[in-house]
Amino acid sequence: MAKGDAPSVIIVExxxxxxxxxxxLTDYGIIIAFIxxxxxxxxxxxxxLSTRNMLNVLDQASQVGLVAxxxxxxxxxxxxxxxxxxxxxxxxxxxxxxxxxxxxIPGLAVGILAGLTLGFLNGGxxxxxxxxxxxxxxxxxxxxxxxxxxxxAGLLIQIEDELFAMLGRGRFLEAKIPVFFFAGFAxxxxxxxxxxxxxxxxxxxxxxxEAARLSGVRVGFVxxxxxxxxxxxxxxxxxxxxxxxxxxxxxxxxxxxxxxxxAVVIGGTSIMGGEGxxxxxxxxxxxxxxxxxGMNILNVPPFYQLAVEGSVILFAIALDxxxxxxx
Amino acid sequence: MxxxxxxxxxxxxxxxxxxxxxxxxxxxxxxxxxxxxALIDIDLNxxxxxxxxxxxxxxxxxxxxxxxxxxxxxPDEGELAVDGRRVHYATPRDALIDGITMIHQxxxxxxxxxxxxNVYLGIESxxxxxxxxxxxxxxxxxxxxxxxxxxxPDALVSSLSVSDQKKVEILKAMxxxxxxxxxxxxxxxxxxxETAKLIEIVRSLCEAGTTIxxxxxxxxxxxxxxxxxxxxxxxxxxxxxxxxDETPESLVTAMLGRSxxxxxxxxxxxxxxxxxxxxxxxxxxxxxxxxxxFDIRAGEIVGLAGLIGSGRSEVAKTIFGADRRxxxxxxxxxxxxxVDTPHEAVKEGIALLPESRKDQGLLMSLFVGHNVxxxxxxxxxxxxxxxxxxxxxxxxxxxxxxxxxxxxxxxxVDSLSxxxxxxxxxxxxxxxxxxxxxxxxxTHGVDVGAKRTxxxxxxxLAEEGMALLLISxxxxxxxxxxxxxxxxxLGRIVEELVDSPDDHSSLTEDAVMRAAFATE
Numbered sequence: 001m002a003k004g005d006a007p008s009v010i011i012v013e014x015x016x017x018x019x020x021x022x023x024x025l026t027d028y029g030i031i032i033a034f035i036x037x038x039x040x041x042x043x044x045x046x047x048x049l050s051t052r053n054m055l056n057v058l059d060q061a062s063q064v065g066l067v068a069x070x071x072x073x074x075x076x077x078x079x080x081x082x083x084x085x086x087x088x089x090x091x092x093x094x095x096x097x098x099x100x101x102x103x104x105i106p107g108l109a110v111g112i113l114a115g116l117t118l119g120f121l122n123g124g125x126x127x128x129x130x131x132x133x134x135x136x137x138x139x140x141x142x143x144x145x146x147x148x149x150x151x152x153a154g155l156l157i158q159i160e161d162e163l164f165a166m167l168g169r170g171r172f173l174e175a176k177i178p179v180f181f182f183a184g185f186a187x188x189x190x191x192x193x194x195x196x197x198x199x200x201x202x203x204x205x206x207x208x209x210e211a212a213r214l215s216g217v218r219v220g221f222v223x224x225x226x227x228x229x230x231x232x233x234x235x236x237x238x239x240x241x242x243x244x245x246x247x248x249x250x251x252x253x254x255x256x257x258x259x260x261x262x263a264v265v266i267g268g269t270s271i272m273g274g275e276g277x278x279x280x281x282x283x284x285x286x287x288x289x290x291x292x293x294g295m296n297i298l299n300v301p302p303f304y305q306l307a308v309e310g311s312v313i314l315f316a317i318a319l320d321x322x323x324x325x326x327x
Numbered sequence: 328m329x330x331x332x333x334x335x336x337x338x339x340x341x342x343x344x345x346x347x348x349x350x351x352x353x354x355x356x357x358x359x360x361x362x363x364x365a366l367i368d369i370d371l372n373x374x375x376x377x378x379x380x381x382x383x384x385x386x387x388x389x390x391x392x393x394x395x396x397x398x399x400x401x402p403d404e405g406e407l408a409v410d411g412r413r414v415h416y417a418t419p420r421d422a423l424i425d426g427i428t429m430i431h432q433x434x435x436x437x438x439x440x441x442x443x444x445n446v447y448l449g450i451e452s453x454x455x456x457x458x459x460x461x462x463x464x465x466x467x468x469x470x471x472x473x474x475x476x477x478x479x480p481d482a483l484v485s486s487l488s489v490s491d492q493k494k495v496e497i498l499k500a501m502x503x504x505x506x507x508x509x510x511x512x513x514x515x516x517x518x519x520x521e522t523a524k525l526i527e528i529v530r531s532l533c534e535a536g537t538t539i540x541x542x543x544x545x546x547x548x549x550x551x552x553x554x555x556x557x558x559x560x561x562x563x564x565x566x567x568x569x570x571x572d573e574t575p576e577s578l579v580t581a582m583l584g585r586s587x588x589x590x591x592x593x594x595x596x597x598x599x600x601x602x603x604x605x606x607x608x609x610x611x612x613x614x615x616x617x618x619x620x621f622d623i624r625a626g627e628i629v630g631l632a633g634l635i636g637s638g639r640s641e642v643a644k645t646i647f648g649a650d651r652r653x654x655x656x657x658x659x660x661x662x663x664x665x666v667d668t669p670h671e672a673v674k675e676g677i678a679l680l681p682e683s684r685k686d687q688g689l690l691m692s693l694f695v696g697h698n699v700x701x702x703x704x705x706x707x708x709x710x711x712x713x714x715x716x717x718x719x720x721x722x723x724x725x726x727x728x729x730x731x732x733x734x735x736x737x738x739x740v741d742s743l744s745x746x747x748x749x750x751x752x753x754x755x756x757x758x759x760x761x762x763x764x765x766x767x768x769x770t771h772g773v774d775v776g777a778k779r780t781x782x783x784x785x786x787x788l789a790e791e792g793m794a795l796l797l798i799s800x801x802x803x804x805x806x807x808x809x810x811x812x813x814x815x816x817l818g819r820i821v822e823e824l825v826d827s828p829d830d831h832s833s834l835t836e837d838a839v840m841r842a843a844f845a846t847e
Binding site: 195196197198200201203204207208210211212213214215216217218274275 | 647649668669670672673674679681686687688689690691692693697701702704705708711712713715755
């Protein structure tokens with residue numbers, strides 16, 4: 001039987017609880033882990049629970065969170081976007097470049113559009129030539145980052161204009177603006193995946209591409225759109241990143257796509273595709289951020305943080321594998 | 328429930344040890360999967376050197392029992408004795424040490440390795456980690472001599488036919504000195520002529536002293552090959568009896584717990600003036616299909632017969648737009664339609680029930696209801712937004728209509744039995760009634776009870792006025808349901824056999840086979 005859906009409710013035998021516990025662990029492990037880390041940090045570090053620190057955590061999570069929302073869509077659809085980090089850098093560089101010509105607000109908009117366009121190109125290549133998304137985006141990522149270096153001439157494009165910095169550093173109410181972008185985009189992606197026909201098709205092509213095709217789903221179109229969404233999310237994140245430091249540069253966002261994929265997997269979305277949810281990704285992103293924030297507060301040296309993050313990812317992948325092997 | 332029929336079953340201490348004839352014996356074996364009891368208190372005695380058939384409906388527990396014997400599953404309760412010794416197998420490897428192995432329903436070979444490499448995978452001759460190619464080759468020669476199989480050692484497994492691949496699996500078992508082989512549905516994927524060959528092989532293995540546990544739902548096949556037959560029903564052992572004392576009818580009665588005839592529902596012929604619903608002209612795909620043309624009228628079931636590889640399934644997939652075509656025009660209700668992709672086919676009212684439920688038909692990890700609505704999601708949506716309430720209601724309705732158990736849209740497909748999954752596949756393509764339903768192997772891998780339901784369903788759909796194209800490897804199914812049969816050979820339609828209400832003499836098995844093999 002699969003997971004803890006309806007049937008598990010009626011089971012009364014004595015053997016059942018063990019399996020039930022396991023399925024709760026694999027299905028909702030992320031929430032348990034999140035609560036556990038939250039409680040432990042609250043007890044260990046009084047500074048942790050302050051409103052200021054909480055808002056800080058959210059702000060720091062927002063960029064990788066945006067990229068992770070895009071990655072959620074591509075992964076559920078059965079693909080990977082390894083070019084997200086490069087798109088992040090390119091979008092920021094484009095925004096800064098145009099801002100440096102004296103158009104800060106159009107710069108930000110065009111930067112985001114550049115991300116969307118590159119995502120479309122990725123998707124078009126993958127669907128058109130039917131090539132593996134992993135390899136395709138690995139290659140296109142190199143090309144895109146290359147162009148980011150060309151655009152910035154390998155230098156920093158610094159923007160003095162305060163308008164440009166608003167997006168990354170401005171506040172609304174108590175929270176920084178990027179937090180609202182993260183929350184808003186999360187709501188949109190949730191709605192698209194859970195409530196629209198397109199969202200259903202994403203699950204279908206990730207679950208079994210051939211069955212989806214034979215059901216009349218336009219696999220190529222749907223797949224292209226998943227990469228467009230990923231490009232859009234990396235574009236928004238990249239522009240926020242450039243705005244935050246008032247600088248466009250080509251070597252930012254290195255590895256952000258991997259952190260994003262890690263957050264998706266930690267949340268419990270299957271790397272095999274066809275399963276997953278936006279709320280999982282949000283918890284995954286926040287858990288990783290809590291861990292790094294907590295270790296900062298507790299003065300744990302940064303290299304331990306990497307090891308801890310890696311261990312959490314390994315654990316999540318093992319759990320995903322166990323879940324798929326359960327009868 | 329009857330005991331396994333041996334007197335020493337009452338001796339609790341050494342209950343397996345006294346009978347040299349007994350190869351494997353189980354006592355009180357039970358197994359649960361989640362809340363489902365797959366096996367309940369099974370006592371079974373498998374005699375050495377015999378062919379022991381296991382029959383039952385899908386979900387009766389026959390594969391589970393086979394897997395427990397072969398160490399692929401562990402029982403929750405009960406004991407297993409091999410050669411009179413009590414054993415506890417944790418893995419198939421443990422069972423292999425006792426000479427027990429299993430050939431699964433699906434081929435478990437590595438396609439891109441050669442026959443030789445597959446047979447000796449993991450047990451290659453080696454010295455200090457270096458493969459000894461010549462020695463392995465000699466051992467292979469010995470195996471071939473013993474088995475009389477004619478297999479090229481250096482051919483890639485992926486280049487072999489399914490029956491040759493089965494032979495490789497048997498060689499693999501022999502290379503591991505298997506003295507007991509559990510075969511799970513060994514002929515499910517084989518056409519008739521290859522089935523006969525495989526049965527010969529099974530017999531010769533048995534004559535050489537190997538014990539065979541033969542799991543199958545082809546009753547006549549089991550009766551023809553097995554010495555002893557055990558019938559399972561809902562995880563319980565109904566009876567074990569010599570095969571010569573059983574008939575297909577007696578087995579069906581035992582399997583279902585009630586008597587049920589294996590016959591087809593009566594054919595209702597379409598009216599002579601029934602309009603043509605579907606036409607295809609000059610359908611070709613280079614090297615696979617040539618110049619295929621035919622019509623289907625409202626209420627007509629047209630069967631597509633032919634050997635495997637004759638192009639039957641390819642015609643279906645090409646009509647549906649799933650395979651590219653080089654030429655061919657389609658008409659629906661006498662209007663030309665453009666169908667180059669499955670998406671366009673669905674829009675034009677063509678449905679294809681694909682041959683492989685798991686690979687092509689259903690999304691196993693999704694909800695039943697989401698599978699059912701997938702091809703016609705727009706009809707339960709407003710714009711791009713799915714109206715979930717409506718989707719739930721309407722999918723529940725069709726599940727109810729097709730008697731899917733449970734008729735519950737919000738459960739995962741892989742939690743249902745094979746027969747019910749097949750009904751879900753039907754529900755998916757009948758959710759919005761198509762004009763043409765192409766059913767490719769509609770009863771693949773389902774049990775007798777579900778088969779009969781599906782036959783009735785197909786007949787009643789035709790009565791509604793739908794046009795049906797039926798493809799099946801089971802010829803009797805095509806003969807029993809179709810009003811007209813097109814026989815294919817080498818990608819062409821070579822014969823058209825028409826059944827009529829008052830003359831059944833032209834549509835016969837003999838006529839179909841003659842055309843398929845091109846013998847006069």
